[in-house]
Amino acid sequence: MSEELLAQVQAAAPDNKPKIGAYRRHLLVCTGTRCTQDGESQAIFDSLGDKFKAAGLHEGEMRVKRSRVSCFAACKGGPVMCVQPDGVWYYQASGANLDRIINEHLVGGRVVE
Numbered sequence: 584m585s586e587e588l589l590a591q592v593q594a595a596a597p598d599n600k601p602k603i604g605a606y607r608r609h610l611l612v613c614t615g616t617r618c619t620q621d622g623e624s625q626a627i628f629d630s631l632g633d634k635f636k637a638a639g640l641h642e643g644e645m646r647v648k649r650s651r652v653s654c655f656a657a658c659k660g661g662p663v664m665c666v667q668p669d670g671v672w673y674y675q676a677s678g679a680n681l682d683r684i685i686n687e688h689l690v691g692g693r694v695v696e
């Protein structure tokens with residue numbers, strides 16, 4: 584969303600609505616129990632704050648918002664993630680794969696194959 588469009592959306596919102604900051608992308612992480620075991624996805628989600636800071640994704644125009652979802656109804660091959668507004672889905676998004684998603688997609692703008 585462009586900054587101009589975001590300003591228009593925020594200006595149109597009634598005062599009693601929560602304000603959402605400006606983000607370049609939104610990373611949705613499934614922390615449901617059917618696509619990973621032993622809390623792996625939750626641990627990954629918890630690590631994202633530090634990883635985003637290290638990658639410079641915690642502020643500025645490339646800022647990324649992260650949110651947990653309980654299930655995408657795609658419960659195999661987790662951890663499962665979705666990057667919006669790009670509409671890109673990732674499976675087995677842990678370890679080196681997660682590092683590539685952060686560095687190549689969220690920082691570099693290139694979808695990881």
Ligand code: FES
Nearest residue numbers: 613615618654655
């Ligand atoms: S529990 Fe993760 S996609 Fe369903």
